[in-house]
Amino acid sequence: MGIEFENKKEGVTMKCMRCGNNAYQSRTTEAIELGNGVLVIRNIPCYKCEHCDEVMFTGDIIQQIERIIAEAKQRMEQVSIIEFEKSA
Ligand SMILES: [Zn+2]
Numbered sequence: 001m002g003i004e005f006e007n008k009k010e011g012v013t014m015k016c017m018r019c020g021n022n023a024y025q026s027r028t029t030e031a032i033e034l035g036n037g038v039l040v041i042r043n044i045p046c047y048k049c050e051h052c053d054e055v056m057f058t059g060d061i062i063q064q065i066e067r068i069i070a071e072a073k074q075r076m077e078q079v080s081i082i083e084f085e086k087s088a
Contacts, residue, residue: 016049023047
């Protein structure tokens, strides 16, 4: 799924966990398999490695993603597409 936990304060430059190069602030889209359906979350704030395109999320973003996943599971839709900003 590409989610890695990195417990760093906001504003601190992230280092890629795969290759160690600098990661810059970006946005990404994640597709998550729920078993009974697929959840797509668009425009998630993330850090992306400038070298290998590894995507990393901060702890509070991961918490919010987990909340969106929990809500999507309750709805049991086959395909859910959610904008990250609107779900905040
Ligand atoms: Zn990298």
